[in-house]
Amino acid sequence: MLTEIQLWAIFNGTIVTLEIAIVAIVFGAIFGVVVALGRLSKSKVANALSWFYIWFFRGTPLLLQLFIIYYAIPIIYLDATGITFEINPMICAFVAFSLNATAYLAEIIRAAIESIDGGQMEASKALGMSYRQAMTKIIIPQTYKRLVAPLGNELIMLLKDTSLVSTIALFDLLRTTKTMASATGSWIYYIYAAAIYLFLTTIIQVVFDKMEKKLGIYER
Amino acid sequence: MSMVKLVNVRKSFGDLEVLKGVNLEVQQGEVVCIIGASGSGKSTMLRCLNQLERISDGEIYIEDVLTDKRANDKDLMKIDPVTVQSLCTELGMVFQNFNLFPHLTVIDNVTIAPLIVKKTDKKIAETRALDLLSMVGLSEKKDEYPSRLSGGQQQRVAIARALAMDPKIMMFDEPTSALDPELVGEVLATMRQLAEKGMTMLIVTHEIGFAREVADRVIFMDGGVICEEGTPEEVLLNPKEERTKSFLNKIL
Numbered sequence: 001m002l003t004e005i006q007l008w009a010i011f012n013g014t015i016v017t018l019e020i021a022i023v024a025i026v027f028g029a030i031f032g033v034v035v036a037l038g039r040l041s042k043s044k045v046a047n048a049l050s051w052f053y054i055w056f057f058r059g060t061p062l063l064l065q066l067f068i069i070y071y072a073i074p075i076i077y078l079d080a081t082g083i084t085f086e087i088n089p090m091i092c093a094f095v096a097f098s099l100n101a102t103a104y105l106a107e108i109i110r111a112a113i114e115s116i117d118g119g120q121m122e123a124s125k126a127l128g129m130s131y132r133q134a135m136t137k138i139i140i141p142q143t144y145k146r147l148v149a150p151l152g153n154e155l156i157m158l159l160k161d162t163s164l165v166s167t168i169a170l171f172d173l174l175r176t177t178k179t180m181a182s183a184t185g186s187w188i189y190y191i192y193a194a195a196i197y198l199f200l201t202t203i204i205q206v207v208f209d210k211m212e213k214k215l216g217i218y219e220r
Numbered sequence: 221m222s223m224v225k226l227v228n229v230r231k232s233f234g235d236l237e238v239l240k241g242v243n244l245e246v247q248q249g250e251v252v253c254i255i256g257a258s259g260s261g262k263s264t265m266l267r268c269l270n271q272l273e274r275i276s277d278g279e280i281y282i283e284d285v286l287t288d289k290r291a292n293d294k295d296l297m298k299i300d301p302v303t304v305q306s307l308c309t310e311l312g313m314v315f316q317n318f319n320l321f322p323h324l325t326v327i328d329n330v331t332i333a334p335l336i337v338k339k340t341d342k343k344i345a346e347t348r349a350l351d352l353l354s355m356v357g358l359s360e361k362k363d364e365y366p367s368r369l370s371g372g373q374q375q376r377v378a379i380a381r382a383l384a385m386d387p388k389i390m391m392f393d394e395p396t397s398a399l400d401p402e403l404v405g406e407v408l409a410t411m412r413q414l415a416e417k418g419m420t421m422l423i424v425t426h427e428i429g430f431a432r433e434v435a436d437r438v439i440f441m442d443g444g445v446i447c448e449e450g451t452p453e454e455v456l457l458n459p460k461e462e463r464t465k466s467f468l469n470k471i472l
Contacts, residue, residue, distance in 0.1 A: 119315060123313075123320075125270075126272065126311075127381070127382070127385055128308065128333060128338075128385060129333065133336050138332075142322065217365075218322055218365040218366075218367060
């Protein structure tokens with residue numbers, strides 16, 4: 001059985017995993033709306049910037065993005081200024097995961113907005129609403145229900161991908177249990193890890209299913 | 221008083237010219253029905269009035285104020301966008317597919333534009349909305365979502381929603397074409413009621429009987445131009461143009 005120290009270590013690892021996933025989904029959703037609106041914008045600059053953002057962060061491995069932020073940026077900074085600085089790995093993980101989630105969520109949000117019937121924007125305009133008013137009051141609220149399922153999907157992916165942070169000196173759930181397995185030579189710790197991941201993803205699945213039902217209340 | 225006026229209006233979508241020089245003036249209180257085959261430019265003409273489409277050439281006036289003047293898809297004069305927007309809200313529009321906001325209840329559909337565009341007080345907007353809903357006979361449905369209503373009921377809510385902005389002109393773009401036959405009557409009855417109250421109306425329709433009964437003037441459009449216009453008796457009963465005759469023969 002687990003000692004109290006091991007129990008606490010696993011608990012802390014789980015917290016690290018959860019924190020990164022939750023921070024990433026929240027910031028990813030907020031900035032994802034901005035990038036999605038950029039992609040839909042008539043402004044060529046906004047369009048190109050958003051396109052480039054998505055192209056880069058979807059087109060390179062998350063692990064590489066993590067390395068750039070954690071390893072490359074301090075070296076670039078050192079070369080440029082001659083000053084070394086200590087970079088907090090947790091902050092790096094928050095930033096890398098949020099930037100990456102933003103790219104994926106932007107595409108999900110863009111697709112959801114485009115799936116709303118064009119007549120909705122026309123009716124809004126005919127009633128005198130500005131583009132902004134039509135978007136915030138009419139179009140985007142109709143995407144919520146359509147966003148729940150892909151958002152839950154993304155959160156589950158993020159939760160599992162957090163295991164990548166073991167490469168930047170963080171002890172997430174997987175690394176904590178792997179260390180214990182190596183130290184004791186017992187495979188049972190992997191079972192504990194699997195059980196906790198499954199427990200968390202089950203909660204996400206149930207909560208998001210409920211949310212989807214609730215948000216779809218206006219549909220017959 | 222002239223409510224809307226189109227002068228030599230042309231509209232092209234790429235290589236396709238949909239309006240080929242339309243001139244039309246509608247007076248206050250007039251009910252104008254526009255008939256014609258699909259593709260003749262009827263809907264496009266309405267949509268150009270409130271700038272859902274921008275015209276390619278010509279001029280548009282709303283209440284004698286110039287709101288759009290263009291040539292070759294370019295603005296010929298800078299027109300204050302705030303003025304344009306406020307004049308465009310004088311034109312209420314009812315769509316073929318209703319386009320109600322599905323995530324809002326019936327009453328919220330009716331109040332949302334006054335609340336966010338005109339910044340009307342919530343109490344006042346709701347009282348007005350209830351009046352309008354009772355006028356279209358749907359006050360008991362005020363807390364339902366649109367998906368729970370029949371097509372005819374949805375279209376009546378859409379009429380109430382447009383009226384909530386106190387438009388001076390109501391435009392109807394084939395308002396009964398998406399309805400089951402047994403639901404057409406209730407929508408036409410609501411429109412008739414509006415006409416009797418003296419509302420200026422521009423109606424694109426295939427309901428010839430309704431046009432005969434309600435219209436002050438009937439316009440027959442064909443190939444992007446107004447082919448024939450006159451009183452319902454003139455255009456619908458004794459058409460002069462061959463194209464009008466053959467169209468009426470096909471649909472009657």
